[in-house]
Amino acid sequence: MAEHAGVSQSTVSRALANSTSITEATRARVIKSAEALGYMVDTRAAQLRQGRTGTLAVVVICRAGEAASDINPFYFSLLGSVCAAASGMGYQTLVSFQATPDQLFGKYEESGQADGVIVIGTTANDAAWQYYRDLSLDGRAVVFWGSPFDELEWVRSDNYEGGLIATQRLIAAGYRNIVHLGAVDSPQRQFRERYEGYQAAMAAAGRPASLQEVDYEADRETQGRSAIAAMVERGDIFDGLFIACDSIALGAMDELRERGIAVPQQCGIVGFDGIRAGIHTSPPLTSIEPDFEVAGALLVATVLGEEGAQMAERRVPVRLLERGSVRSAE
């Protein structure tokens, strides 16, 4: 390559790396040769020399035995946003799906494969979270979406705000007995925050908070179904539901339909996550959606240790996605 352009290897490198200490004439010649020869810089070699990788690892934690098509679609949206944000910052993304303990691998930094790790996915996989927690405590650059551990670097939705506006919306529509379907003691820290937002809105309206716990060991749809079944069989009175996650809400809606409870007439529902499947239920599911673009950008900025990616700013704003599972405000 250097030979073809009649310059040294150093000059080729500088020309292609846009170094300023190169005549435009020389650069042009080098570039023309590169095109003629179909030459491209070997990224591996360049990065080895530079001591960086230009790559970020994104690991999606799954439940054991969960196929790709069973993964909560919310995480796929997040994955896409992270890849886009990384690409915008000039980083490639090494993606892997990890479920069982033997699949766990996060030593990307140690093996020179990535400059940092972004962990997203189900918090129910204890082994995985312990593994990545240790990695982080070991001083590696790893950032989590919605970590169960406060000491780690995390980025989360503004869950409190989401719970607040979801509940306010239900109250404004005139529903009286609004129950929250979720969990306060699960590793899903985000669930507790959503509950607290719900609680605040209820308190402000002078109404008691009421929580129906879901069994987070079960799959999400079963969680929703079982929760509704339990409430109905107990004879609970409710006409509004703020549900901690859309996938759970989908199961809840199925159960309500089978039991003949009409949404939104007899029961209003607001979910959380804004997944697309909620567009096609009947009625479509009203939900709280985080700003995915901000989520991706924040995760990437945080793992890269950017200035400005301070703790206080790691909250992703949310908005109400008005669809059809809540009747109009009174």
Added chain:
Amino acid sequence: MAEHAGVSQSTVSRALANSTSITEATRARVIKSAEALGYMVDTRAAQLRQGRTGTLAVVVICRAGEAASDINPFYFSLLGSVCAAASGMGYQTLVSFQATPDQLFGKYEESGQADGVIVIGTTANDAAWQYYRDLSLDGRAVVFWGSPFDELEWVRSDNYEGGLIATQRLIAAGYRNIVHLGAVDSPQRQFRERYEGYQAAMAAAGRPASLQEVDYEADRETQGRSAIAAMVERGDIFDGLFIACDSIALGAMDELRERGIAVPQQCGIVGFDGIRAGIHTSPPLTSIEPDFEVAGALLVATVLGEEGAQMAERRVPVRLLERGSVRSAE
């Protein structure tokens, strides 16, 4: 590292690479030192020397302006399956989402970043397909999911079979006027194949085939809605629909509901792709699902140029996912 274990660099390398020409005693010592020092082989350097990358690039072609949450969930399932299959073969996966012409990048092989490229995603993005077609014609290892070009290396669902069994199911349930919603001349080659399966089943039942074309420039849900709107407004008689893709079917079901046409009583529906959102429509959407595990494995084997990954075997088997949008067989 070598110093700590009291051996040469070569020995360290051989011990860690499980070379047979190493005493177990030496290997044990090296491994212990590695653990003590937290040493790991630098993958980049190893691969540079070995002339391979141990990595596969997976590019998801999107529509311009499409956010991650708008991507057809089918492709996410496929993406997950590909990553899992690659991982099973000892390969990492470099994932990117590409929509606009300036985002197009597939020179992973040339730049030493991957040993091959797997292209999946919407066929409606002409520029992208041309780009990857050129890359493939240039001799690069690139394999496509459902390519519009016959000369490329592709892996596809057994679309003909899928169309056949979907239509047979509708016929068996006693629906008389079964229409296909799809396209025969779109770049989606798979759509034509699905139509042909439909056609064969109709012919075998002695019934005429009837095609309602969708406008593949629009987004998928609009395609479904508009197709139904057109049929109803024209006064077409139909009581069965085999729809080329679930995302289109979801839109069609929304439109049917709004127009008061009951599924499956007045109209039976079978979609294609088996996306999860179809579980929560009412009724749930009966669909044809490819075996994702086989799809991922075949894509990976093909791009790696494995023996046995012959053309004839690049068809992914499909099965009927019985849900609720077709009434029981008579």
Added chain:
DNA sequence: CTGAAAGCGCTTACAG
């Protein structure tokens, strides 16, 4: 502004 040389961290003939 450009070139010759060193070196990033490995693996692999080549000797012994």
Added chain:
DNA sequence: CTGAAAGCGCTTACAG
């Protein structure tokens, strides 16, 4: 079975 040396394809001080 193990070591010394070369080399994978780059970038970057160091000279000029």
